[in-house]
Amino acid sequence: MNRLFRVAVVLGLVGFLVSTSAQMVKRSDAVWARIVPPGTITFDGKLDEAAWKAADSVLIAFDSSNTKVIPGSGWKSERSGSSWNGKVTDPTRATVKFLIQGNELIVGVFARDSSVGGGLFNECDGVNMNLRDHTSGSRPAPPYEYGFMWVSETWASNPLADQPGQPPSYFGPAASDRDVYTGYSFVYGVASDDKNGTSVSTPDAGYSMEVRFNLAARGYDISKPQGEVLEFSVAVYDADWSWPYNDARFYGNRCWWQGQWGNSDGWNVGRILVRSDVTLATTVLPAIEPDLTIPNAAHHPAPVIDGNLTESVWTTAPGFRMTYADTTLRKSYPGIGPWRSGQTQPKLSGATGTPAVIDPGDAVVKYFFKGDTLYVGVDVNDQVVTSIDDFDRYDGFRLTITSRDSIELIDHVLLSRALDLRFDPTGNALPMSYLRFLDSTKKARVGVKMKPGTTINDPNDADVGFTMEFAIVLTAFGYPSGLGDHVLFFGATLFDGDKFTNTADDYGTRTWFMREHDRGSAPGWCYLDPNTFVTGVxxxxxxxxxxxxxxxxxxxxxxxxxxxxxxxxxxxxxxxxxxxxxxxxxxxxxxxxxxxxxxxxxxxxxxxxxxxxxxxxxxxxxxxxxxxxxxxxxxxxxx
Incomplete structure (x- = not known):
């Protein structure tokens, strides 16, 4: 293979970058950052270079439209005056754009705002950002906070940020390190002065920012042949009519893209894609494919949900493996799967430590859909099969699925549901959590089957394992008949509790693909592709x-x-x-x-x-x- 052809192959092989599902809606959790030549951006906070017009962007708004930026975007109220009438007269509306210059991520922000200013945290304007730390060996990759807001707290870099004309503060682990990140701001008016230097109230027009991030400091390398995916989220904070304070009008809120916190995780992680051939010269940005394509089993009969994975559809359905402590396997997961997927070994109640895991949890997960039903089969290898009514000792499996019509009441994000399945000491299926409700309303069917040679709760023998089947009717999650846009937000967790004759050796582990639980980040963006069929017919x-x-x-x-x-x-x-x-x-x-x-x-x-x-x-x-x-x-x- 000549060198030119090899490069072309590498660029075409990156599964998370090039779409094979042309009918899927555009992903709202992922954007491109175009690469621009050195010196393209003059850092003054104004966003007046032509490159910004070509930059990919997201809109962040304080209203129900932000919830549509699925699955992890939302908005919430923070503060208000005691005589506030409940009307938001200046709702947040911000555009956030992304470019790459050198090995720096450049984030541009324009926020429309009639009252820009500083104050205590949650009572000021600005952005709080989270670029996950890929220098860490922990999984999921931990958060790393980058604050650039008009915060006047003593722990921020500029306690005078609530005074007229003052610049924003930095805060977070790199608050004093301009080699890690630097922000530039421009206010269309006067910050922290609602009269703008006059004797009467004079609205601002808003503010703009440019923030540059040293990507090497967080372990990212955009020079990799296959490209890079940056794990990022941003929250826009907005406080109005506090300079001078107007009790009847003062109001503070925040809204965000995919995650609201700078120093912790939750809901989701935004994906910023970078690739050497995506530049200002790229006329049409490449489509971003799903993390998983779930095939259509229209040509197969529906399986009998009894826990046996013996039908031909299970033999030929695609899948993935989950194994505790297998870092090589985890690195093969799609998109940000290598960084979001992980494992834990909690300390058991009454235990003095965490003993060695001698039989790591291991399972193959297969999936397809037929009609409006999602089918998932789980083949678990386990030498110590147990049924103990203790969450940290479970043997079983969890699916997490995000609802398309249920909104969390405070953060206004789409709700996700944990569907836990375990079994009793005789091997009968025990639906838990939200799965129990679905099972009782005939919106889910489940089955469990012990493999030959397996006994439950007998530490004196070597077991083989068990298999599980899920059939989930997706209309119970707000999908219309026919599944609408066919997008599914999905995670999977393997529970493995092992019990021995010496109770000091007992342990429990959880291993997950993409997302451990219903509030965690980050679910896989999956596509139930009506035109991709399960093979083998x-x-x-x-x-x-x-x-x-x-x-x-x-x-x-x-x-x-x-x-x-x-x-x-x-x-x-x-x-x-x-x-x-x-x-x-x-x-x-x-x-x-x-x-x-x-x-x-x-x-x-x-x-x-x-x-x-x-x-x-x-x-x-x-x-x-x-x-x-x-x-x-x-x-x-x-x-």
Missing amino acids: EATPGRLPAEFVLHGNYPNPFNPSTTIEYSTPREGIVTLHVYDVLGRVVSKVSAGMQSPGTHTIVFNAGTLSSGVYYYRLQLLGDDSRSLITMPFAKMMFVK
Whole structure:
């Protein structure tokens, strides 16, 4: 492979950057940051360079429109005067834009505001930002706060920020370090002076800001061939009519994009995508694909929900693996999955410590939808299967799904639900949390099945594990019949409690994909794709395919072999090419001359390392002149 072709392959392989689902709505939790040449931005807070007009942006507003910036954006009231009449006369409306210059993220803010000024925290204007810290080995990656607000608290950098004409304060861990971040502001009026130097009330027009972040300080590297994803959220604080204080009009609030706190996590994380070929010269920004594409099982019969994963649809459905303490596996997750997914081992009640985990939790999760129902199957490997009524000792599984029609009353964000499933000492399914309600209203069906050789609560034997099935009717989460935009916000958590003859050895762990619980960040943005079908359905006898089509590979993830299914409309030589994440060819398999119809190739990855690989098929016509190459597909090898 020549160098130019290798670069092209790398840019085309980044699964979270290039959309394969053209019908999906534009993601509102992710934006692009275009790369601009050095010196493009003159840092004065004014946003008057032409580059800002081309920058991708998000709108943050203090009203119900902000809740539509799904799934983690919201708004809330903070303060008001004792005689305030309840009317918000100057609601927050801010545009936040993103660029990359050098190895710096440049965030531009314009906030429309008739009364700009400073005061105590929650009683002032400005932005509080959170760029997750990728220098940390903790998972999820911890928050890192960047405050740039007119805060007059003694712990902020400018306690005089509530005085007329004063600049904003810095606060957070890097408040005194301008090598980490620097802010610039410009007020269209006079900060902290509602009379703007006159004798009568004179409204401001708003303010603008430019904030530059040293990305290396937080462990980001935009020079990586596959690009970079920055984990970011921002809250806009707004206080009005306090300079001088007007009790009847004073009001303070905040609204945010994906997460409201600078120093902690919650609800969601915004994704800022950076790639070397996305610049000011890019006329149309690339579409951003989902974290997971959930296929349609319209051509399969619905499975019987009894806990057995024996139907053919489960054999060929896609999935992912979850394993406690497997950092290599976690790195293969899509998008920000490597940074949001994680694990915990809580200290058990009455225990003196946290003993070694000798049988790590391990499960393969598969998924598809049919009609308005989401199906999830979980195959758990567990040598110590238990049923103990203690959350930290559970054996079981949790799905988290975000409702599309239920709003949290204080933060005005979409509510998420935890759907927990465990079993009793005899192996009967025990729906917990919100799943119990769905089960009682016939909006969910669940099943649990112990694998042969498994007994519950017997520490003297070695068990095999269990399987679980979920069938969730999504209209119970506010979806219309037909599923509307087909977007699903999803997380998964594996509970693994192990009990031994020596109780000091007992432990419990939780391992999660994307999101541990219903208030945590960050759910995966998934697409229930009506045009992507679960593979493995036999072709209609006598009917030849109309084009060269890849149906996918199964199982996926796999170890060590997977079957790749495809159809060809005419005779030709079919060759499989497999690439690593750097675009290097790691395997080439010839299927030889193939007749028209549906065929399979078995790929064995036994000599490769665990991880994500990309593949495509080529069809060389029997005349050796025509060559058809399929788009790339992704598979995951897990040893």
